[in-house]
Amino acid sequence: MRAPLLHVSGLKKYFPIKGGVLNRTVAQVQAVDFVDFDVARGETLGIVGESGCGKSTTARLLMHLIRPDSGAVVFDGMEVGSREGIAVHDMRKRMQMVFQDSYSSLNPRLPVEGSIAFGPMVHGLGQTAARARARDLLAKVGLDPNLFIRRYPHELSGGQRQRVNIARALALEPEVLILDEAVSALDKSVEAQVLNLLMDLKREFDLTFVFISHDLNVVRYVSDRVLVMYLGKVVEIGDVDAIYESPRHPYTRALLSAMPSMDPDRRTDAPPLTGDPPNPINPPSGCRFHTRCPFAEKVCELKAPALRSIRAGGAQSVACHMAEAGSGHSKSSAEGLPA
């Protein structure tokens, strides 16, 4: 197996909450808690989970928009930000990000051309060449350069703005694109257009995607592999078909069965889970899902389960005591939760 393009190990980020007269840290939001995963060159890794599970923090940590408390991001064999590795500045030339809010991620005072050409100019491309690239990219994302190059963000629709954001992200000719809920704010008919565009661009430029979304249908459509997060932890990761067809973590299973039915004759009868996800400030002990898990036992409260491979070649890994033989859970076996 080739070395992964992106290797993440032990990534951790806690956000302190200050309070009291002395402004001491009174609590911590455990946003991302020892997360490990790899992204192979050319694949799309989907990251799913509910709000507060740490998907966006993970994306920002990958880009070094925020510094991790510990852990490492290794890009193409070089550790990001370390002395022997790759500098953050150089990594960002090769990895770019598209955000959910297409309006606030563009400078309102800069016409589209300026926004797209800005990055290449910062990274040393001449003004004329950068402008030519901006025109090229606009055409690539399906906007006529003659019509759009002078427009300001407020003169564009949401779908058009998101296309501009994608063009801007591509302006540095990156290898990896991190898409953080990039299509979530769009209407369905526009979402389909942008998804088609992303798939075309991926093929044309040999891109690798990290695709973050709460929409499980979209993630299934775009991803090769899927990572499921719950309260800062990876609960399950694997090939998209393995995850969607035989989810082994009780949370993955609940999340999938919470998707609204598309069949009027087969509506959902009972909610798979009760209550809301707990607060990531002081998350539950042991397995963080044990407070909502229908299979929880004593061991789940006491001990956090490790992520273990349950299929050959890393096709599926799950962090659940039921998937670890001899873990102390009465239903434990090597395969995990029975289908």
Place this chain on the structure above:
Amino acid sequence: MNDLALAEPPVKASAAAAAAATAEPLVRVRGLKVAFVSREATVQAVNGVDFDLARGEVLTILGESGSGKSVTMRALMRLLPQRARLEGEISVDGRDVMQLSPSALSDMRGQDVAMIFQEPMVAFDPVFSVGAQIAETVERHMGKSRAEGLKRARDLFDLVQIPSPQRRLAAYPHELSGGMRQRAMIALALACSPKLLLADEPTTALDATVQIQILLLLRQLQRELGMSVIFVTHDVGVATEIADRLAVMYAGRMVETGTVRDVIRSPSHPYTRGLLRSTVHGASRGARLEAIPGSPPDMSNPPKGCPFAPRCGLAIAGCLEAPPPPVEVAAGQIVRCIRAGAAPA
């Protein structure tokens, strides 16, 4: 839970009265037009909407942003800004909403017609406890004392399945989680046993595992209390879970209406078909999505003919001339498209 409904103004009348009532729709809307007028432009948000809503029925209005779905719903309570210009007929429970005085409107809102919103944090007043806000509604509309209002609030919290209700009643909106806040808002809306509940994307801001809980709760309450519900959403899956009847809106018009089964199984309008096809569901990986090209028309200058014609693969010259009349393609399934018969399935 049922005794709560019975203890309050009778939701279910005698069998004979109920039978007579079902014949007469609860809501009747004809030729509704809503325009927002400003110095620069007049935006025709709703451009001729007709529909009936039977008692005890759930109608879902499905549409994308700017289609006029929320404006249509708000017009039923005349809950629109001053600069909105309304035309057409709206009757709710036999009353002509267009002619109601401001005080009669206030009486109607909350009592006969209640509404729940996408963002409960905005719907609640942040400086009063949720219990006090529900009690206040009961006092205002039903002439009850504060103590009776609080008791009613407690019963309602049981009804919407909020755990440890006594403690939650004393909580301020920011102290509740997203799902609890949404339940509290449903309790507030049900405070006076409304005949009609208007729901404006109430689950859109919620997490997947919470969204399904709220949808199932609404479905259960609607059945138990016999309310009529109009539910506005942009999500086909959510619509499928909750609707009896579905109305698809595009550019200020209902382009297709019918039972949820008919519309989802055999959509007739090219827009409905496009919408269902472009929804990523079970699409195989790598296959291109059949996206609808282009974008919706600018409603400050609505097109003369069918508003969908510029994006429609089946459009002919006739589509551009006049807005298409309603065509009944199957029993109860009405489509505004002159090509509805010709269109291949």
